[in-house]
Amino acid sequence: MILVAQVREDKKQIGLTNTGQQALTILMTDNRFASESDAYKLGIAYAIAIDLTPDDAPEGGYGTKFNAAGGLDIDRVIASLLRVLQIGDPDRPYTAAERLAEAGICALAKRIEDHESLADILEALSE
DSSP, X not given: OOOOXXXXXXXXXXXOOHHHXXXXXXXXXXXXXXXXXXHHXXXXXXXXXXXXXXXXXXSSOOOOOEEIIIIITTTOHHHHXXXXXXXXXXXXXXXXXXXXXXXXXXHHHHHHHTTOOHHXXXXXXXX
């Protein structure tokens, strides 16, 4: 009997859950970001900065929002960063990125709803 390892392909389209989309809407108010993709990328970075992991986000229920490697991460910086930091499955960085974005965007939106400014939130990361 030959055992064949099952290789799961990485996500090509990534997005947010309904909760994450509502959080993204909060981030986009008051022109905090030029584009939703900028806010999404900051969500990934923020999640990493506050030690969230892909396990801190829901496993499923994500809608399609961005083409991962063909749009959001055309230069592959996000995928490379997640591999270097050893976050998630190295063969599926966009699966990890999607979940980090969800966790980070939701965390940021909660703080903004608590009347913190984005500048203050980000400044606190450098302390």
